[in-house]
Amino acid sequence: MKEVTPIHQRIAEALRLQRAERGLSLEALAQATGVSRSALSLIERGQSSPTAIVLDKIAAGLGITLGKLFEQSGRSTDVPVTPLARRAEQVTWTDPGSGYVRRAVSPRNFPSSVQLVDVEFPPGARVAFETVSPTPHFHQQVWILSGEMTLVIGEDSWHLKTGDCLAMTLEQPTVFYNPTDRVSRYCVVMVSGIYS
Structure with missing residues (x-):
């Protein structure tokens, strides 16, 4: 039996909670996401x-953002709500x-429409998110802290270098690609529900 790690346990709990809130069976979620029932069951058990692509499909099928699958339940009494997120946490x-x-930078469970995520993207790596956000008015900006990245959003392609920042909505398929031989690092700032 595979060891259940804390991050996989968190994803498992978030998936179970989101599915239960919608009254979906594993079979119904499998049909909505294109992810097999057995794969969903394994994920729910941690x-x-x-992969990011599978989690993206699950999030789209649930009508949430991918980041919601990494959040700890706000109902947990052993996780205090605080405006501070220490690096170690x-x-x-x-x-x-x-x-x-x-790396989820924002404080856990703190009520806010803004989320920060720090990403280290390996040389030559590519991730294609084919599903689009089911969440209306969900905006994000990608700020390159070091290195270079190419982002393809729908039919538009953007090559970003250190210091560049690209704003987008998650309404089209998106590809993240590091065309260099060095790790690229960027911050994703996500905001929901502010513009129409």
Whole structure:
């Protein structure tokens, strides 16, 4: 049996909670996402290492953003709501498909429409999110802290270098690609529900 890691346990709990809130069976969610029932079951038990692409499909099927699958339940009494997120408390996750490392910077469970995520993207790595955000008015900006990235949003392509910042809505398929031989690092700032 595969060892359940804290991040996989968090994803498992978030998935179970989101599915239960919508009254969806595993079979219904499988049909909505294109992810098999058995794969969903393994993820819900924390016994699978789903890729970013699989998590993106699940999030779209649930009508939430991908970031919601990394959040700890606000109902947990052992996790205090605080406006401070110490570096040691920030949860990291490595995509087994591309090797990119995602660190949730924002304070856990703190009520805010803004979320910050720090990403280290390996040389030559590419991740294509084919599904679009089901969340209306969901905006994000990608700020390159070091290195270079190419982002393809729908039919538009943007090559970003250190210091560049690209604003977007999540209404089209998006590709993240590091065309260089060095790790690129960027911050994603996500804001929901502010513009129409």
